[in-house]
Amino acid sequence: MGIAYDEELINHAIQTLFTYLFERRKSISVPVSPFAYLASSLRRLVLKEAGKRRNDCLSIDDVQVAGYDFGLEVDAEATMVRAECTEQTVRALQGALNGLTNMQREIIYLKYYEGLDNKSISEITGYADKTIRNVASTALARLRKDKMLGRAYG
Known part of the structure; x- marks a missing residue:
């Protein structure tokens, strides 16, 4: 949600990631850091989906310009x-x-x-x-x- 404040986009990316993992569960090796693997995969999918919606590919540096902003709020x-x-x-x-x-x-x-x-x-x-x-x-x-x-x- 820090990259794209679009709940539908985030949910779609999460579903896509876990579908991918489930389909390839036998061929994927165990990562050194599961959290880092999941976070980086989800980050890439969110940026890819956001880019598709804008008909191009985004990087984290482009997200603010493209209408997305990495939000970091104080609790x-x-x-x-x-x-x-x-x-x-x-x-x-x-x-x-x-x-x-x-x-x-x-x-x-x-x-x-x-x-x-x-x-x-x-x-x-x-x-x-x-x-x-x-x-x-x-x-x-x-x-x-x-x-x-x-x-x-x-």
Whole structure:
């Protein structure tokens, strides 16, 4: 849902993925990381389906331009319970996250929300390990420098 806010498209992609896995269950080898395998397969299918609907192929970098956006939202309730922060802090954090690029939000999501390591993220996104490190580092530096976020937590 972070790539395409189209529930029908997502459901179709999930059904397609599991149909594919079921039909080829005897010939598919067991992946090192089942989560990374499923996530990357589903990501590719969603981008492919979104591209079909727009008559071309999309990458994660193209999704915002094509009307899709990798959404990363702050879970306000969990954030408030953990950090006992105010609504202003949640808004500041959401604003800072919205200021990141699609690629940065996707990597931050996979790294910190899903708890994946760089190798798993690399398998999912197809980006090089070094790219993931650089993008995550740049995104975190950008979040640290965000003035509204600094005021909210300062």
